[in-house]
Amino acid sequence: MTITITAFERSPDGGKGLARDMRVRWALEEVGQPYEVRLISFRAMKEPAHLALHPFGQIPTYEEGDLALFETGAIVFHIAERHAVLLPVDANARARAITWMFAALNTVEPSILELGTARLLEGDKPWNKERLPLVEERVRKRLDQLSTRLGDADWLDGAFSAGDLMMVSVLLRLKSSGILDEYLNLAAYVVRGEARPAYKRAFDAQLAAFTAASHR
Numbered sequence: 001m002t003i004t005i006t007a008f009e010r011s012p013d014g015g016k017g018l019a020r021d022m023r024v025r026w027a028l029e030e031v032g033q034p035y036e037v038r039l040i041s042f043r044a045m046k047e048p049a050h051l052a053l054h055p056f057g058q059i060p061t062y063e064e065g066d067l068a069l070f071e072t073g074a075i076v077f078h079i080a081e082r083h084a085v086l087l088p089v090d091a092n093a094r095a096r097a098i099t100w101m102f103a104a105l106n107t108v109e110p111s112i113l114e115l116g117t118a119r120l121l122e123g124d125k126p127w128n129k130e131r132l133p134l135v136e137e138r139v140r141k142r143l144d145q146l147s148t149r150l151g152d153a154d155w156l157d158g159a160f161s162a163g164d165l166m167m168v169s170v171l172l173r174l175k176s177s178g179i180l181d182e183y184l185n186l187a188a189y190v191v192r193g194e195a196r197p198a199y200k201r202a203f204d205a206q207l208a209a210f211t212a213a214s215h216r
């Protein structure tokens with residue numbers, strides 16, 4: 001059955017692979033599942049046809065036969081559940097890998113998103129100088145804890161899993177901030193994720209889509 005995902009027609013990140021379709025592409029590449037991409041404009045994202053797939057008018061979405069999903073956590077979990085590549089077979093190890101997916105999305109990602117907002121959208125606000133250090137402190141607190149847990153391991157819990165895929169995807173957004181480099185083991189963890197052939201294939205595909213759109 002054909003899998004179709006949606007992605008930005010022209011990603012605001014300029015093809016750096018930070019848009020969330022990248023996580024889904026990466027998961028599909030890890031499990032060797034071919035997929036199609038429907039590129040969508042910001043305007044079309046808010047129109048009824050797309051809202052029927054994604055109630056919040058965002059990307060990515062995932063369609064497979066009768067099934068339509070939104071939310072990258074749910075999509076990556078759906079993909080991982082169907083292939084014995086991204087989740088361990090052992091029930092407890094599987095539950096722990098899923099826990100890391102939730103941790104990435106619920107515990108680590110929020111402060112990182114907040115930092116992006118503070119830096120990119122609120123830079124001109126008079127209160128930004130006071131707020132920014134507080135937001136950075138919240139990011140560092142989480143990174144301290146994550147760094148301690150990862151230690152010198154390659155991945156968060158044994159072999160690479162959907163939990164690592166999600167955590168690396170979340171941490172990637174910090175690359176340009178310089179904060180990630182304060183944590184040598186986390187920076188190396190992200191590099192390990194980016195070095196995976198499946199990541200590279202996904203990255204190249206989203207970059208090709210961005211480049212093609214820029215030439216249109």
Ligand SMILES: N[C@@H](CCC(=O)N[C@@H](CS)C(=O)NCC(=O)O)C(=O)O
Nearest residue numbers: 019020057058059060070071072073
């Ligand atoms: N929690 C959602 C977030 C989705 C999301 O924020 N998507 C962004 C792209 S990375 C988007 O569509 N932004 C445009 C908008 O919200 O209008 C998920 O993980 O799928």
